[in-house]
Amino acid sequence: MSELLNKFLPLEAKRSELVAIGGADPFHVVVERVVSATEAIVNGQQVIMAGTNNYLGLTFDPESVEASCAAVRDEGTGTTGSRMANGSYGAHLALERALADFYACPAAIVFSTGYIANLGILSTLTGSGDVILMDADCHASIYDGTRLGAAQVVRFRHNDAANLERRLQRLEDKAKRTLVVVEGIYSMLGDRAPLQEIVEVKNRYGASLLIDEAHSLGVLGDHGRGLAEELGVEDQVDFITGTFSKSLGSIGGYCVSRWAELEFMRYAMRPYIFTASSSPSLIASTRIALKKLNSGTVLRKQLWANAHQLYQGLAEMGLELGPQVSPVIAIRLPVSMEEAPGVWGELLSKGIYVNLVLPPATPDGGCLLRCSLSAAHSPEQIDRILAAFSDIKEKIAPEKSG
Amino acid sequence: MPEKAQILDQLYELIQPFAKEPIEFGEQTDLIDEVGLDSMKIMDMVMQIEDHFDVSIPLNVLTDVRTIGDMAGQLQGLMKDD
Structure with missing residues (x-):
């Protein structure tokens, strides 16, 4: 050995x-x-x-299954490379447009998994001289993303907006160069972020906010957009990440933003650039599932x-x-x-x-x-x-x- | 800014409840091998230390912390920055 x-x-x-x-x-x-x-x-x-995260039960949705099968027949079993090197398929772009429309955001990027979405965004959005203030109970993909990047990383006590505020205070001028990171529904205990309080605090200090809605997409909000929709603070959230592998019943991840410049991150995110893009079958079923999620x-x-x-x-x-x-x-x-x-x-x-x-x-x-x-x-x-x-x-x- | 000796005395008190078994603490006491902490316990302990000294300790600096003395050194540096 x-x-x-x-x-x-x-x-x-x-x-x-x-x-x-x-x-x-x-x-x-x-x-x-x-x-x-x-x-x-x-x-x-x-x-x-009773432990699959298949929240909407769409893994066997006949229309999604049919779309996946058709995509395999039409476009093959895999893309055999990254979007940067091999090019995006039309369906990748169509899914990004659908996500942007769903969130009424100008920009959306699709990743190969939810883990990779967090790895890409957290490692690249902040850099040397910036700060990440993350809830202590955040998912491993968020922790790992911060380790891949160069920002200073500080945790605040779980769901404690006062603790977050104390830490923003300590940062003084650097608070404006800080990304606060929370989740809509925390994956282990099922509790939610006190998002209104967190938004209020981050606004006061001029920080940016990212919310991971992996477990809240399709679960919270009148249209299923997550906790930010449920609490009416979507226009105060700078970045939303999420996954296709729970409510949408496939595999993949995304980031949407109210800032159109998110688009430019594609050229710099290693976890986006150096990994194979999602297969046509996954993208096809995800597009159908997103329509279903949005339809009632x-x-x-x-x-x-x-x-x-x-x-x-x-x-x-x-x-x-x-x-x-x-x-x-x-x-x-x-x-x-x-x-x-x-x-x-x-x-x-x-x-x-x-x-x-x-x-x-x-x-x-x-x-x-x-x-x-x-x-x-x-x-x-x-x-x-x-x-x-x-x-x-x-x-x-x-x-x-x- | 407090002297390193003062910081150390306060750290001994803060870390004591996290120790697996009662041991004599010193500047060279290793947090993992001697105090018996795992990475999650260290993170919890860091939160207590942050509250006590009213300072944020970035996760990035923890990779350089092996002993209680290392922790005191980092705290001294962070409090100097304030």
């Missing part, structure tokens, strides 16, 4: 230990067959998928009805949940990292797949079971999810004091 691989041995040892104790392996889940947007065969058993509120209403049903049911069992009702519902486990895989495995054996999130990926160092709901879940499926949780609630409810 290469000497260089030595440092990973402790990780595998820890994984083996956890699997041996819990009797289940959350690190190697194989989806053997996908049955529908909400069901799959895992470990030979049909399970309800039926899916969004169903998603929220499902979220309320599950959140309320879990709360009634006395489980410790994230602070706000959301399609992301996190259950804090009052158990050790050693015991958590066993709890997760028990749910899976009862036919329910959720995400097990272990530290250090959790915000407060504990273990989480993370559910994400879909408009495609039926009320009966939510009942089955609740029944499975009810079966194990003694193990996962916090002990009552007194």
Whole structure:
């Protein structure tokens, strides 16, 4: 074995230990067959998928599937290169126009994944002499983007506008060269940024604001544009990033801006320049899904009805949940990292797949079971999810004091 | 601006609750190998230190911080800039 691989041995040892104790392996889940947007065969058993971020359930939308198939036949399986080198396909540009129209913004850039969108924007928008002030609970793609760039990076306390303000104050003149970064819905606990307060603070200091709406696109706002729309502050947000891999059911990322000059960033963003562009099939289904997202509120209403049903049911069992009702519902486990895989495995054996999130990926160092709901879940499926949780609630409810 | 010795004394107090086991702190105490912190714990600890000294510590400088003395040095530099 290469000497260089030595440092990973402790990780595998820890994984083996956890699997041996819990009797289940959350690190190697194989989806053997996908049955529908909400069901799959895992470990030979049909399970309800309640951790897929497939918020609008569009992965099997017949029109999207058909558009993808047609694009493969017409334009091939891949673009075999970057947009800068090989050129953009007409469909890439059409999707960018559609996104710009959707947000009523003058500029939009499509990236190959949501991760790459954040990597590109965060690494390049700010440079030497600029500052990034990011919420401490921001996604890894935001952290990684800042590491690729040259700006000074400072975190502020999660959802704490007063802490953000103190840090802007300390920056004095540099506050005007600062990018504040928050998320619409935070991916682990499902809570939202206090965006109105954050907008008010950043305006007072002349800073710019980027919001990642990865988990809020299609989920919040009258038209599904996210938290900025929901709270009526879209005209105060400078940059919005997001992903196609959740509500839009494909793969890809984007950035839109109320500043037309966003367009010029293309020539400087390495994660945009040096990666292959999205395949025609992905772009084709994304365009259809965006139209569906924009065409009415039926899916969004169903998603929220499902979220309320599950959140309320879990709360009634006395489980410790994230602070706000959301399609992301996190259950804090009052158990050790050693015991958590066993709890997760028990749910899976009862036919329910959720995400097990272990530290250090959790915000407060504990273990989480993370559910994400879909408009495609039926009320009966939510009942089955609740029944499975009810079966194990003694193990996962916090002990009552007194 | 406080002397480095004063900063160190305050750091010992701030870092104490994060230590895995009670150990004697000194300027050369290694935050990862001796205090037993991982990268996430260090970030939490940094927030406490920032509040205490009323200063923002950029993530960029943390790569150069191995010991409590390194942290004190960075703080001194940051407070001088103010």
